[in-house]
Amino acid sequence: MIAEANDIKINKEKYEKAAYILKAVAHPTRLAIIQLLDIQDNLTVNEICETLNCEQSLISHHLINMKLRGILKSHKDGLNVYYSLKEHEITKLLSCIENCECNM
Amino acid sequence: MIAEANDIKINKEKYEKAAYILKAVAHPTRLAIIQLLDIQDNLTVNEICETLNCEQSLISHHLINMKLRGILKSHKDGLNVYYSLKEHEITKLLSCIENCECNM
DNA sequence: TCACTATATGAAAGTAGTATCATATATTTG
DNA sequence: CAAATATATGATACTACTTTCATATAGTGA
Numbered sequence: 001m002i003a004e005a006n007d008i009k010i011n012k013e014k015y016e017k018a019a020y021i022l023k024a025v026a027h028p029t030r031l032a033i034i035q036l037l038d039i040q041d042n043l044t045v046n047e048i049c050e051t052l053n054c055e056q057s058l059i060s061h062h063l064i065n066m067k068l069r070g071i072l073k074s075h076k077d078g079l080n081v082y083y084s085l086k087e088h089e090i091t092k093l094l095s096c097i098e099n100c101e102c103n104m
Numbered sequence: 105m106i107a108e109a110n111d112i113k114i115n116k117e118k119y120e121k122a123a124y125i126l127k128a129v130a131h132p133t134r135l136a137i138i139q140l141l142d143i144q145d146n147l148t149v150n151e152i153c154e155t156l157n158c159e160q161s162l163i164s165h166h167l168i169n170m171k172l173r174g175i176l177k178s179h180k181d182g183l184n185v186y187y188s189l190k191e192h193e194i195t196k197l198l199s200c201i202e203n204c205e206c207n208m
Numbered sequence: 209t210c211a212c213t214a215t216a217t218g219a220a221a222g223t224a225g226t227a228t229c230a231t232a233t234a235t236t237t238g
Numbered sequence: 239c240a241a242a243t244a245t246a247t248g249a250t251a252c253t254a255c256t257t258t259c260a261t262a263t264a265g266t267g268a
Contacts, residue, residue: 011136011139012132012136014202015132015133015135015136015139016132018132018135018198018201018202019130019131019132019134019135021201021204021206022126022129022130022135022197022201023127023130023224023225025126025130026123026126026127026129026130027123027225027226028116028119028120028122028123029119029226030123031119031122031123031126032115032116032119035115035119044244044245045244045245045246046243046244046245055227055228055229056244056245056246057227057228057229057230057245057246057247058226058227058228060244060245060246060247061226061227061246061247062226063245064246064247065225069206070206071206076234076235076245078235078236078244079234079235079236079243079244079245080235080244080245081244081245081246086206087204087206089200089203089204089206090204090206092200092203093126093197093200093201094122096193096196096197096200097122097125097126097197098118098122099193099196100125100191100193100194102125102173102174102175102190102191102193102194127254127255131255131256133256148214148215149214149215149216150213150214150215159257159258160214160215160216161215161216161217161257161258161259161260162256162257162258164214164215164216164217165216165217165256165257166256167215168216168217169255180215180264180265182214182265182266183213183214183215183264183265183266184214184215184265185214185215185216
């Protein structure tokens with residue numbers, strides 16, 4: 001067994017947490033939402049739907065799920081609910097993948 | 105519609121590719137495999153199984169899938185198949201997520 | 209060649225994620 | 239209060255992913 005192998009077992013929980021976040025992001029529409037909210041904070045559900053040309057209910061499911069996982073935050077004002085990234089840091093996932101040659 | 109919105113539509117293919125890679129990685133065992141191979145190249149299937157305390161066939165499925173997606177590479181020598189990361193760059197995904205506060 | 213080991217394969221079962229639709233809730237305006 | 243609008247919810251169907259198991263393949267050494 002290699003040197004740091006034990007660390008890897010111990011880090012099981014770390015990998016579970018990371019996978020939980022990665023799963024929430026590993027979807028084309030979700031990535032588009034993240035990119036969109038990186039460019040501009042506080043977009044309404046409708047604005048996101050229109051921009052991505054996607055049905056309201058589906059976008060709502062995506063948004064709520066990502067909020068649940070701590071990727072997005074939202075606040076309500078009147079009829080509208082405004083969504084933003086909780087951390088712009090998350091967009092680095094995308095650039096990280098773009099820098100990888102693995103998808104060639 | 106906001107300024108760069110068209111770019112986001114145009115980048116649809118980019119998001120699909122990125123999601124394809126992210127999906128391959130968004131699993132605790134796969135993350136552990138990646139971390140393991142980051143520490144040490146050229147591990148056999150059995151070494152990985154033993155270290156992660158996981159069944160051979162399951163690990164094999166994971167490895168083959170990640171190889172298919174260009175995340176891993178392998179070469180055979182005798183009975184053994186040695187797997188490595190195709191790009192160590194991919195491990196930055198993990199550190200990127202760790203730096204995010206989203207999973208708190 | 210036979211037995212042994214390492215890995216891969218493929219089917220089946222189990223589980224999780226995604227899309228769709230109909231409808232509920234909440235807010236605003238007339 | 240009724241109508242209109244924005245968003246959320248929940249059930250269902252659909253699709254994709256994961257695990258398990260039995261077995262195949264391929265290489266090694268007696």
